[in-house]
Amino acid sequence: MKLTVVSPLLFGFLSITQARSITKEQHSVPALSNTAVSHKFSDWLSAFNTANETTIVDFYETHYNLSNVDVDVETNNTTHLAMLFSEPIQLVWMANWTGGFEFVDVEPGSEHSDTSITVLLKQKTHPGYFRAKMEIDDEQPGQPITKLDLEPCTTPLRVIPMDHPNRTLYEKGLQPLTPTLREKLIQNIVTVLREQYIYPQQAEEKIAILESNLKSGKYDTIINSNDLMPRLGADITNISTMGSRTYEQIFIAYHEPYNLHLNSDAEIQVETNWLEEYFGHTGYGFGNVSLNTEDLPGRIVASLPITHLFSIEEPTVLEAATRAMNSVSDADVLILDLRNNFGMSAATAAFVLSYLFDEQRALTTLLDRDGNVQNTTSTMSIEELRARGVVYERIFGGSKPVYVLANNNTMNEAELIAYTVQKYGRGVVIGEQEATGGWASPQAVRFPLCEEEFGEGWWSMYLQTSRLVHVATGTNWEDVGVKSDVVVEETGEEEHCHHKGRLAAIEMEKKKGIVVQDELR
Numbered sequence: 197m198k199l200t201v202v203s204p205l206l207f208g209f210l211s212i213t214q215a216r217s218i219t220k221e222q223h224s225v226p227a228l229s230n231t232a233v234s235h236k237f238s239d240w241l242s243a244f245n246t247a248n249e250t251t252i253v254d255f256y257e258t259h260y261n262l263s264n265v266d267v268d269v270e271t272n273n274t275t276h277l278a279m280l281f282s283e284p285i286q287l288v289w290m291a292n293w294t295g296g297f298e299f300v301d302v303e304p305g306s307e308h309s310d311t312s313i314t315v316l317l318k319q320k321t322h323p324g325y326f327r328a329k330m331e332i333d334d335e336q337p338g339q340p341i342t343k344l345d346l347e348p349c350t351t352p353l354r355v356i357p358m359d360h361p362n363r364t365l366y367e368k369g370l371q372p373l374t375p376t377l378r379e380k381l382i383q384n385i386v387t388v389l390r391e392q393y394i395y396p397q398q399a400e401e402k403i404a405i406l407e408s409n410l411k412s413g414k415y416d417t418i419i420n421s422n423d424l425m426p427r428l429g430a431d432i433t434n435i436s437t438m439g440s441r442t443y444e445q446i447f448i449a450y451h452e453p454y455n456l457h458l459n460s461d462a463e464i465q466v467e468t469n470w471l472e473e474y475f476g477h478t479g480y481g482f483g484n485v486s487l488n489t490e491d492l493p494g495r496i497v498a499s500l501p502i503t504h505l506f507s508i509e510e511p512t513v514l515e516a517a518t519r520a521m522n523s524v525s526d527a528d529v530l531i532l533d534l535r536n537n538f539g540m541s542a543a544t545a546a547f548v549l550s551y552l553f554d555e556q557r558a559l560t561t562l563l564d565r566d567g568n569v570q571n572t573t574s575t576m577s578i579e580e581l582r583a584r585g586v587v588y589e590r591i592f593g594g595s596k597p598v599y600v601l602a603n604n605n606t607m608n609e610a611e612l613i614a615y616t617v618q619k620y621g622r623g624v625v626i627g628e629q630e631a632t633g634g635w636a637s638p639q640a641v642r643f644p645l646c647e648e649e650f651g652e653g654w655w656s657m658y659l660q661t662s663r664l665v666h667v668a669t670g671t672n673w674e675d676v677g678v679k680s681d682v683v684v685e686e687t688g689e690e691e692h693c694h695h696k697g698r699l700a701a702i703e704m705e706k707k708k709g710i711v712v713q714d715e716l717r
Contacts, residue, residue: 229302231310232339237330240341241317244287245296252291253284260340292477295321300355303327310334316352325349349422350452362456369452369654372419381646382410385428385448385657388643393446394565394660402432421655425450445637446659448645453653472512480516481506481544483533485523491702498527499698502534505544505609517544518586521551525592531701532613533601535628539608539635542573549616550575552623554594558667559616562638570662597708598623599701602678607633612666614678619668624704626697627680634677638662 236259243255297317306314306329314329331343356366371377386403393399409415409431418424429448475481483501491497500520508514524530530552539545546559553575562571581587592598600614602625611632617623640658647653664672682704684696 229308229313231308231313232334233309233311233313233330233332236332236339236341237313237315237328240330240344241297241299244291245320247288247291247296249284249288252288256284259338260342293321294319294324294326297326297328300325304354316349323351325351348451350450365456365651366452368651370421371650373421373424375416377646377649378415378418378424379410380649381424381655382406382415382428384645385432388645388657388659389432392641392643392659392661394663396565405431421450421650445640447640447657449656449658450654453651455653475506475510475512478504480504480510480513482516482520485520487527492529492705495528495705496526497529497531497702497705498524499531499533500524502532502548502610503537505537505540505548507541508544508547513544514547514586517547521548521591522586522588525551525588525590527592527596529597529599529701529705530592531599531601531698532617533697534606534610534614535601535603535697536605537607537610538605539610539612542609542612545609545612546573546575548613550577550581551591552594552598552617553620554578556580557616557620559612560672561665561667562662563665564662594622597705599697599704600625601697601701602626602632602680603628604631604633604677606678607635611635611673611678615666615673616668618678618681619666624681624701625678626682626684626700627678628684628697629680630683631677631679632673634673634675636664636672636674638664 240255240259243251246252296319298320300316300318302308303314303316308314311334312329312331314327317326317328318324319326325348327345327347327349329343329345330341332339333342350370351366353366353370356363386406389399389403390396393402406428415424415427418427425448432446432448481502481504483503486499488497488499489495500523502520506513508517532548542560549557549559556577557575559573559575561569564570576584578587578591581591598617600617600623602610602614606614611634614625614632618625637660641661643657643659644653645655645657647655664674666672682700684700
C-alpha cells in the first residue's frame with residue numbers, strides 16, 4: 197500500500213492549509229461514479245470525516261495492512277511531511293485541523309477506471325482544497341487500497357466566478373508555463389541556492405542537476421506549476437553530500453497567496469477566531485497536570501503533557517504555559533510528556549526549560565554559512581521570570597528529578613527540551629523508541645520567486661540559512677535524534693504508553709531511594 201500526503205510548506209504543520217479558496221457559494225456536486233473504487237473512496241472519506249482515532253485506525257486495519265505502508269517520496273519535495281502523515285494518528289490530526297472534507301467533483305482530465313479515481317475535496321473548517329487519488333486491487337479479497345495520495349492544491353479556476361475581483365490575479369498565478377517562464381523560475385532558484393543556502397557545496401550540486409535537466413529538456417513537457425513544483429522539489433532534495441542525513445529544510449512551494457481569499461476585515465476576524473479556537477481546543481499546547489501522592493509515599497509526582505509549543509508571544513499561550521509550569525512548582529518529581537510534540541517555537545521551549553534550572557543556562561547558537569553568530573537562545577533566570585510576572589513564589593527548580601517521555605514523533609523544539617535536560621545532566625529521557633525524530637534544523641527562511649511573472653506570493657523557496665549548535669555539546673541531534681536513556685515497549689495505545697513511561701520513572705525513583713538508604717546505613 198502506498199500512501200502519500202504532500203504539503204507545500206513546512207512551517208510546523210499549520211502549513212497544510214496554505215492552499216486557500218476565495219469562493220463561498222455552493223457548486224453543483226457531481227456524484228461519485230458507481231465503481232468499486234468510488235465506493236471505497238466514499239468509505240474512506242466517511243471514516244476520515246469522523247476525525248475519530250478509533251474509527252480511522254479501524255478503517256486502515258480493515259482495508260489494508262499498515263505494516264506494508266510504503267511512502268511514495270519520488271515526487272515529493274516535503275518528504276518529512278509525507279512520512280508524518282503516513283500514519284493514521286497523523287491523519288486524525290489532519291482531520292481535526294481541516295474539519296474534514298466535502299466532495300467537490302471528480303477531477304476533469306484525470307484518468308479514471310474501476311480501480312483508480314482522482315477527486316477534488318474542499319476543507320470544511322475554512323476555505324482550501326485538496327486533491328485525492330486512490331487506487332485499489334479489485335482482484336484481492338476486500339479490494340484493498342494500494343495507493344492513496346492526498347495533497348493540498350490551489351483553487352481551480354473552474355470554481356472561481358468570472359466576475360470575481362481576484363479572477364485576474366488567479367489567471368496570472370495559474371498561467372501555463374512557457375519555456376521562458378520555466379527558465380526564469382529555475383534561474384531564480386539557482387541564484388537563491390548559490391547566495392543563501394547554508395551548505396555551499398550542496399548548493400552547487402543541486403544547481404548542477406537543475407541546470408542539466410533544464411538544458412536537456414526534462415522539464416519541457418511540464419506546463420502546470422502544480423506539476424513542476426514537486427518535480428523541482430525532488431531534484432533539489434534528492435542530492436545530498438551529508439552521509440546519512442534524511443531530512444533537509446529546503447523546499448520549493450507553489451500555492452495561492454494567503455491574502456487572496458481574505459477580502460474583508462470580517463473574513464480576517466473569522467480566520468483569527470478559528471485559529472484561537474484551535475489553540476484553545478489543544479489547551480494552547482499544555483495539557484492537564486496530574487499530581488500523584490500514592491506511588492511515592494510522602495512525595496508528589498507531577499505529570500505534565502505538552503502537546504504543542506505554540507509561540508508564547510501569543511498572550512493566551514503564555515498564560516497557559518505559565519499556569520502549567522507554576523502548577524508543578526511544589527512537586528517532588530516532574531514527568532514531562534513530550535510524545536507526538538512537533539515543536540514550533542524555540543522561545544516556548546526555552547520558557548519551559550527556565551523552570552527546570554536554578555540559574556540561567558545558554559541553550560543554542562545559530563551560525564551562518566561563514567560561521568558568524570546570527571542568534572542565541574537561553575533560559576530565563578527566576579528574576580527575569582518574576583519581572584515578566586509569570587512566576588508566583590517559586591519554580592520547580594534545578595535540584596528535583598525530571599523525566600521526559602518521548603517517541604519518534606517528538607521533534608524540533610520539543611527535542612530541544614529533551615536534549616537540554618539530558619545533556620545538562622538535568623534528567624532522564626524515557627522513550628518509546630531508541631531516539632526522537634531527529635529534526636534540529638532552524639526554521640527555513642522564505643525567498644519569493646518570479647513575482648513579476650506570476651504575482652506576489654505564488655512561488656517561493658524555503659531553505660536553511662543557518663545551522664543550530666547546542667551550547668552543552670557543540671553539536672545537535674539532527675538526524676540521530678535524542679537518544680533514550682530508558683526504552684519502554686511501544687504498544688500503540690497512547691495512554692498505556694504514557695502509563696508505562698510513568699511507571700519507569702517511578703521505578704527509577706524507588707531505586708534511587710533504596711540506594712540512598714543503603715548509603716545511610
